[in-house]
Amino acid sequence: MISHASAPGGTTLDAAIHLTGVRKSFGPVRAVDGIDLQIREGEIAALLGPNGAGKTTTIDMILGLSRPDQGTVSVFGMSPTAAVSRGLIAAVLQTGGLLKDLTVGETLRLTATLFADTRPVEEVMRRAGIEDIAGRLVGRCSGGQQQRLRFALALLPDPTLMVLDEPTAGMDVEGRRDFWAAIRRDAEDGRTVLFATHYLEEADAYADRIVLMRHGQIVADGPATEVKNLSAGRSVRASLSGADQAALERLPGVRSVEIRGDRVFVQTTDSDAVARHLLTATAAHDLEIVAHSLEDVFLTLTSDEEDKSR
Amino acid sequence: MTALEQRRVPPLGGFNLTFLAVEIRRLFRNRRTLIITLVVPVVLTLLFRTGRRGAALQATQGVDYQALITIGLAVYGAMLAATSGGAIVSVERALGWSRQLRLTPLRPPAYIAIKLLVAMTLGLISVVAVFVVSAIEGVQLSISVWVLSGVLAWVGALVFAAFGLFMGYLLPTENVMQFIAPVLGVLAFVGGLFVPLNLLPSTIQDIAPYTPVYGVVQIARLPVAGNGFDPTWLLNVVLWTAAFATGAMLLFRRDTRRT
Numbered sequence: 001m002i003s004h005a006s007a008p009g010g011t012t013l014d015a016a017i018h019l020t021g022v023r024k025s026f027g028p029v030r031a032v033d034g035i036d037l038q039i040r041e042g043e044i045a046a047l048l049g050p051n052g053a054g055k056t057t058t059i060d061m062i063l064g065l066s067r068p069d070q071g072t073v074s075v076f077g078m079s080p081t082a083a084v085s086r087g088l089i090a091a092v093l094q095t096g097g098l099l100k101d102l103t104v105g106e107t108l109r110l111t112a113t114l115f116a117d118t119r120p121v122e123e124v125m126r127r128a129g130i131e132d133i134a135g136r137l138v139g140r141c142s143g144g145q146q147q148r149l150r151f152a153l154a155l156l157p158d159p160t161l162m163v164l165d166e167p168t169a170g171m172d173v174e175g176r177r178d179f180w181a182a183i184r185r186d187a188e189d190g191r192t193v194l195f196a197t198h199y200l201e202e203a204d205a206y207a208d209r210i211v212l213m214r215h216g217q218i219v220a221d222g223p224a225t226e227v228k229n230l231s232a233g234r235s236v237r238a239s240l241s242g243a244d245q246a247a248l249e250r251l252p253g254v255r256s257v258e259i260r261g262d263r264v265f266v267q268t269t270d271s272d273a274v275a276r277h278l279l280t281a282t283a284a285h286d287l288e289i290v291a292h293s294l295e296d297v298f299l300t301l302t303s304d305e306e307d308k309s310r
Numbered sequence: 311m312t313a314l315e316q317r318r319v320p321p322l323g324g325f326n327l328t329f330l331a332v333e334i335r336r337l338f339r340n341r342r343t344l345i346i347t348l349v350v351p352v353v354l355t356l357l358f359r360t361g362r363r364g365a366a367l368q369a370t371q372g373v374d375y376q377a378l379i380t381i382g383l384a385v386y387g388a389m390l391a392a393t394s395g396g397a398i399v400s401v402e403r404a405l406g407w408s409r410q411l412r413l414t415p416l417r418p419p420a421y422i423a424i425k426l427l428v429a430m431t432l433g434l435i436s437v438v439a440v441f442v443v444s445a446i447e448g449v450q451l452s453i454s455v456w457v458l459s460g461v462l463a464w465v466g467a468l469v470f471a472a473f474g475l476f477m478g479y480l481l482p483t484e485n486v487m488q489f490i491a492p493v494l495g496v497l498a499f500v501g502g503l504f505v506p507l508n509l510l511p512s513t514i515q516d517i518a519p520y521t522p523v524y525g526v527v528q529i530a531r532l533p534v535a536g537n538g539f540d541p542t543w544l545l546n547v548v549l550w551t552a553a554f555a556t557g558a559m560l561l562f563r564r565d566t567r568r569t
Contacts (some may be wrong), residue, residue, distance in 0.1 A: 085415040086317035097410035099402070101339050106332065113328040116318035119458040153410070202440060 015077075016041045016150025016161045016192045017062055022071035024057050031057040032068070033216035039194055041160070044187055046207035046224070047196040054216035055196040056094070057164050062194070063091050075161065087115050092150045092164045100139030104130055104149055107138060111153050118156045128152035129182055151182065162186075162303030164195035168202065180206055203227075234271040234291050238284040251277055264287050316368070323417030325424065330338025333428045337395075346394050346487055347436050351387030355443045356427035358383065358504070374508060377451055377534040380444045381459045385527045387436035388467035393490055396474020396488070396558075400486040403478070418562065429471035430464070437464050451534070458533045466526030469547055470494075472554035473522070479561035497523045522550040 017039040024032040032054040039045050047055045060066045061073050064080030075083035083089045098107065108125065112118045125131040128148045133141065141149065147167060154162060164183070168176040184206065187193050197203050203210050203224065210227040212220040219225055235253060243264045248257045253270030264284070266274050271289045278284035320326075337343055358379060402408045411421060437460050451459075477490055498504065500514055501523025505514050523540050525546025532539060 040333065063413060082319075084413060085319045087415070088317055091413050093406075093409070093413075097406040099336070099407050100403060102332075110329060110332045113326050113413060114320065114324040114411075114416045116415070154413075200521040257467055 018259040044193045045209040046203035048203040049213035053213040090154035090159035105134035125153040238287040314516040323420035325420035342386040349392035388433040389470040391432040391436035392467035393474035395432040399478035433467040463530040475558040
């Protein structure tokens with residue numbers, strides 16, 4: 001349900017972001033291939049997917065930096081450009097975007113003049129944790145400091161929706177933790193947050209909801225715990241000739257069994273049971289247990305889809 | 311957080327004087343820009359020693375070459391400055407700053423207006439610098455000629471502010487002026503800025519009226535040339551400005567569409 005900014009009462013639950021049938025191609029490459037997505041106000045949602053999944057293209061369209069070939073994008077019931085003009089939506093982009101010959105303070109004061117209303121520069125510097133480097137030239141700031149400056153810039157208009165595109169790419173562990181601590185503190189005030197990442201851990205730790213993208217499409221969308229469960233299992237592999245597929249499939253927790261020549265591949269949520277069975281009841285050797293990576297989750301999800309469509 | 315209904319859009323597409331002031335302050339921090347726009351024309355002025363050489367030419371041929379060359383150098387300074395002022399957009403594109411600005415209420419026309427004003431400010435400084443050095447070097451012109459020619463040279467530099475924007479959107483590099491400055495040098499020579507056209511080979515005299523410097527310098531020299539106004543000069547200025555501005559606009563659209 002979308003209601004307009006000017007709608008009286010405001011009793012309906014606004015969709016902060018509303019994408020319908022959005023497609024975007026770059027030449028022959030379909031970067032975003034038909035997605036529908038609603039982010040409700042107050043949600044902290046992660047757009048999770050490997051590089052090239054279409055996350056940045058999606059975010060660019062939400063911010064009005066590019067236009068969809070097909071479909072519609074609305075932010076608080078208006079066009080992305082109108083939402084940006086009103087300071088309703090702000091973003092921290094991956095890289096670049098800063099002038100090296102300005103100081104941190106000047107960058108903020110300059111940007112502040114462009115908005116009708118902003119929070120005080122001192123306040124956003126404090127919230128982003130950069131008040132001690134206000135006089136430093138941007139070119140002399142570390143990657144983490146520049147990223148917190150981008151975050152401070154995004155805080156200036158006091159946006160209702162904050163969009164972050166791979167905000168911690170290239171940061172060290174400590175920088176990453178500090179950055180997310182700042183975002184987390186900030187989101188407690190009820191700001192809607194959408195961030196793109198290719199780290200499952202990051203999505204799991206900071207988002208309430210995970211939207212999984214692959215090849216320009218949304219392949220899963222739900223509460224963080226559910227999506228994470230998709231990757232909870234492990235894969236057990238062993239060399240075994242003449243394996244009994246049916247017996248393996250009967251073991252507790254087994255999702256699928258695949259036999260390729262002398263190699264057996266078992267997807268399971270109980271890797272111990274499978275390993276015990278293989279090593280005690282069969283002649284299996286060279287046994288490996290591998291935790292699922294995000295990539296496996298994507299593979300599982302997309303192979304499921306292909307099975308269904310057959 | 312402010313309620314949705316109270317959100318305002320800034321007036322004038324985000325254009326404001328504080329922004330303009332910071333932009334101009336940035337110019338003075340950029341050593342490369344200052345060297346190109348101020349030091350080069352001033353050093354050229356000193357090298358030409360306009361005062362003495364012009365006086366010698368004047369004595370032999372009865373034309374005020376001293377004034378013509380001085381005004382030519384002012385036009386050269388203005389065009390260098392205005393071009394590099396416009397070409398700054400290439401740096402900002404290369405750094406991703408223009409993308410960052412698109413996440414603010416600043417509308418593209420307001421951004422272009424600020425860039426043009428900055429380029430023209432730089433052009434004005436350059437014209438004044440060339441005239442001051444020329445006066446110190448002994449060039450004597452009446453007050454009305456200094457002012458009128460200076461203003462005409464400066465306003466004509468709008469062609470090159472548009473040219474700078476065009477190149478700035480064409481070449482996404484941080485040092486676009488290194489490519490442009492030699493081109494401007496050739497254009498300046500062919501346009502008769504350093505050596506009056508009638509002293510140049512006839513081939514150059516034939517080409518000159520079609521080049522973008524020609525109209526500007528002919529108009530700027532009106533106060534001293536005394537041979538009357540030719541409407542084709544104005545046509546030259548208008549057509550080249552329109553060509554560069556259209557090119558810049560088309561490239562700008564391509565840039566913002568990011569297809």
